[in-house]
Amino acid sequence: MYHVPDSHGAYAHVHDLGSTGFPPDYLDYLECHKRPDPDARTAMTTTITFDFDASAFGALRLAPGEFAREMRIAAAVQWYAEGVVSQGKAAELADLTRAELLEELRRRKVPACQVTADELAAEIHGG
Known part of the structure; x- marks a missing residue:
């Protein structure tokens, strides 16, 4: 679910960005800046307590x-760096947008791309 601004500046709940009629570059922007639906999070949350x-x-x-x-952010960044979670899941765990997570990765000197040189070469050469 996405929270997308309508023509009046109010936010609407949208399940499919393709149905909004926004241009593709704006859809990319929205995808990178989306936040989880706050109502959906309350349905299944777990509280963890540390002393x-x-x-x-x-x-x-x-x-x-x-x-x-x-x-919360440090754990999400570490798990992303280890390849345990995706960027999207790390952003969700840290309660950040993807853009905010990318900024955290830059600030903490963690590569945003978790593909090795060998994996990239194999992908380029169809392997």
């Missing part, structure tokens, strides 16, 4: 909420 000594927050100079957000 930290209060000094852990001071070490990173983060408030507890910021610390939790940083952990």
Whole structure:
């Protein structure tokens, strides 16, 4: 599900971007900037609780909420770097858009493309 702005600036729920009539380059932009439907997330969520000594927050100079957000993003980036999850799934886990995830990958010096040179060569040469 996508949250797509209509001609009045309001957001509509759209299941298929092709049905919107937007030009292809704008559809690419929307795909890269989509966020998960917040109503869909509440249907199946799991809460995970970690206990930290209060000094852990001071070490990173983060408030507890910021610390939790940083952990979520760091885990998603690490799992993406390891090839455990796709970019889309990493963005979802981190509660970021794809564009925001790409910025996080750049900031953390993690390659956005997880294809090896051998895999790329095989793909180019039809192997």
